[in-house]
Amino acid sequence: MIRVRFWGTRGSIASPGRATQRYGGNTPCVEVVGFQMGEPGAAVRSDNPHLILDGGTGLATLQTTLMSGPWGRGQGELHLLLSHYHWDHLIGIPFFRPMFVKGNRIVFYGSSIEDLRSSIERLFTSVYSPLKGAENVAADLKYRQVEPDGMDVAGFQVRAAENRHLGTALSFRLQYGAHVVCYTPDHESGDREVDAKLVALARGAQLWILEAQYTAEERRGRDSWGHNSHLQAVRLALEAGVGMVVLFHHDPAHDDGILDRMGLEASEMAAGTRTQVLMARDGMVVDVE
Amino acid sequence: MELTVYGARGSYPIARRDQVRYGGNTTCLHFRTRSGQDLILDGGTGIRVLGNEMMQREYAEGQGEAYILVGHTHWDHIMGFPFFEPFYREGNRFVVVSAGQAGVHIRDILSGQQAVLHFPVSFEHLQAHREYLQFKPGDHLTLGEFRLETVQLNHPGMTVGYRVEADDGVVTVYTDTARVREVRLGDGMGGLEPDAGFSRGYLEQLAHCARGADVLVYDTNYLEHEILGWYHFGHSTVEDALEIARMAQVNRLVLFHHDPEHSDTVVEEKLALARDLSRGEPLTVEAAAEGWRLVVGPDAGSQKGAKP
Ligand SMILES: [Zn+2]
Ligand SMILES: [Zn+2]
Ligand SMILES: [Zn+2]
Ligand SMILES: [Zn+2]
Numbered sequence: 001m002i003r004v005r006f007w008g009t010r011g012s013i014a015s016p017g018r019a020t021q022r023y024g025g026n027t028p029c030v031e032v033v034g035f036q037m038g039e040p041g042a043a044v045r046s047d048n049p050h051l052i053l054d055g056g057t058g059l060a061t062l063q064t065t066l067m068s069g070p071w072g073r074g075q076g077e078l079h080l081l082l083s084h085y086h087w088d089h090l091i092g093i094p095f096f097r098p099m100f101v102k103g104n105r106i107v108f109y110g111s112s113i114e115d116l117r118s119s120i121e122r123l124f125t126s127v128y129s130p131l132k133g134a135e136n137v138a139a140d141l142k143y144r145q146v147e148p149d150g151m152d153v154a155g156f157q158v159r160a161a162e163n164r165h166l167g168t169a170l171s172f173r174l175q176y177g178a179h180v181v182c183y184t185p186d187h188e189s190g191d192r193e194v195d196a197k198l199v200a201l202a203r204g205a206q207l208w209i210l211e212a213q214y215t216a217e218e219r220r221g222r223d224s225w226g227h228n229s230h231l232q233a234v235r236l237a238l239e240a241g242v243g244m245v246v247l248f249h250h251d252p253a254h255d256d257g258i259l260d261r262m263g264l265e266a267s268e269m270a271a272g273t274r275t276q277v278l279m280a281r282d283g284m285v286v287d288v289e
Numbered sequence: 290m291e292l293t294v295y296g297a298r299g300s301y302p303i304a305r306r307d308q309v310r311y312g313g314n315t316t317c318l319h320f321r322t323r324s325g326q327d328l329i330l331d332g333g334t335g336i337r338v339l340g341n342e343m344m345q346r347e348y349a350e351g352q353g354e355a356y357i358l359v360g361h362t363h364w365d366h367i368m369g370f371p372f373f374e375p376f377y378r379e380g381n382r383f384v385v386v387s388a389g390q391a392g393v394h395i396r397d398i399l400s401g402q403q404a405v406l407h408f409p410v411s412f413e414h415l416q417a418h419r420e421y422l423q424f425k426p427g428d429h430l431t432l433g434e435f436r437l438e439t440v441q442l443n444h445p446g447m448t449v450g451y452r453v454e455a456d457d458g459v460v461t462v463y464t465d466t467a468r469v470r471e472v473r474l475g476d477g478m479g480g481l482e483p484d485a486g487f488s489r490g491y492l493e494q495l496a497h498c499a500r501g502a503d504v505l506v507y508d509t510n511y512l513e514h515e516i517l518g519w520y521h522f523g524h525s526t527v528e529d530a531l532e533i534a535r536m537a538q539v540n541r542l543v544l545f546h547h548d549p550e551h552s553d554t555v556v557e558e559k560l561a562l563a564r565d566l567s568r569g570e571p572l573t574v575e576a577a578a579e580g581w582r583l584v585v586g587p588d589a590g591s592q593k594g595a596k597p
């Protein structure tokens with residue numbers, strides 16, 4: 001089975017507060033763990049396949065759990081796949097405690113080694129960070145380029161495809177045994193070729209985590225802003241015939257009430273199909289079995 | 290003048306249900322004079338919410354003007370700027386006031402934050418008019434009706450504390466500062482090792498810039514048991530804040546830069562501790578909470594600040 005935990009589900013910028021407290025306001029960070037059949041599954045052991053999708057502010061809530069394990073003792077190894085280099089997907093990294101423990105190893109994956117390295121370095125420059133340079137990070141940092149046609153990451157078989165967004169943004173397909181999870185942050189539907197590639201990537205997945213930032217009305221005025229409406233996201237999910245689509249990358253201006261409504265509309269659209277629709281919330285767990 | 294808190298959290302924004310009372314947005318304070326002049330201190334994630342409110346006013350028509358003070362340029366104090374709506378409206382005018390960081394001008398720091406790899410709209414393309422005022426800590430500044438004194442804080446790099454005076458009210462804000470008896474962190478403070486003579490002089494400077502202020506806003510990120518071993522992170526405790534409040538003879542202290550790991554309950558414990566330690570003294574202690582507005586100076590009598 002694959003356990004997916006949503007630590008951050010908001011897009012663009014963190015939006016904490018009373019109005020967003022049910023869905024949460026942390027920016028993208030999703031933890032994915034593989035379990036053998038019959039494992040108790042409560043605690044993550046160091047030999048479980050384990051990776052993190054994106055390093056938004058959700059990392060900060062994830063770190064507490066990690067620090068009570070091997071990462072607190074400088075014996076952790078973490079694999080962090082970055083979809084792209086917009087801040088909402090990176091800004092948790094300079095505050096991520098496992099980075100400050102000597103002995104930990106953190107491997108970053110991205111579309112280009114150069115962009116990866118310059119992004120991480122920029123996060124820690126003396127202009128923006130009290131650490132005054134990535135060289136002062138205690139953990140050992142490694143950079144890997146994503147191989148779109150297939151690579152092994154921490155026990156997962158990973159493939160990637162390019163979204164339609166501003167700059168290069170990737171979708172990831174993670175397979176562990178017979179289970180498949182697909183992750184598509186920051187994508188604007190509308191280019192047939194790109195959409196077809198993403199649908200192909202997600203085909204056969206039990207779970208597709210798919211960006212759905214805007215309402216339909218908002219989406220109309222925002223061509224080339226790089227994001228879907230919730231209905232566009234559902235359309236893609238239905239085309240791929242996935243078992244479940246989780247809509248995420250919520251707009252920071254959307255309060256809990258708006259997200260409730262978007263969830264209802266999205267579910268209505270998928271009624272009578274085999275695809276279940278769920279709105280992502282910070283802290284939510286989905287088991288793919 | 291009025292002072293409103295839009296972000297009171299330090300280090301990084303956080304959205305947790307056990308923190309909604311004090312809020313999870315990073316630092317942003319808004320000052321407004323009786324005649325309606327605006328001054329913003331810091332562009333943490335709180336500035337997104339402030340910007341949205343400003344867009345209900347003249348800023349929506351491109352007729353707004355404000356001063357923006359940047360205390361320092363670490364992420365928690367600037368990461369909200371790309372989401373500050375009034376920057377996207379032609380006609381609005383801003384003066385950005387900063388001491389820079391690591392020899393880099395504030396314009397380049399904000400523009401670097403909006404490099405195309407990291408944010409879809411470049412800083413240069415923002416529609417609002419922006420001017421810059423660079424100064425050195427210790428300088429006195431006059432910004433419209435606001436009169437400012439500045440002092441360097443004890444925090445990695447270049448960080449500035451401000452004394453803001455307007456409408457006969459005074460607020461001093463020290464957002465990020467470490468215990469100087471344990472460590473010297475600021476650029477030009479002469480090495481990490483503490484020094485008794487330096488410490489004394491430095492504390493007197495902090496007290497001087499806060500002398501008789503109506504309100505002192507102070508970095509109380511840590512509790513005493515948490516600060517051990519973390520002095521070099523550049524933050525203080527309630528005990529440190531009380532020391533300066535007494536030296537400066539202020540009578541209202543506001544705890545600020547709450548640790549992102551602290552729940553509302555922990556912030557309230559911190560507050561209770563501060564009140565306990567200052568019992569019998571002519572000092573009111575409060576903890577900054579998002580959305581909290583207080584009236585400062587002679588106007589305060591007519592309307593007491595109230596928690597929403
Ligand atoms: Zn995003
Ligand atoms: Zn993006
Ligand atoms: Zn700070
Ligand atoms: Zn700082």
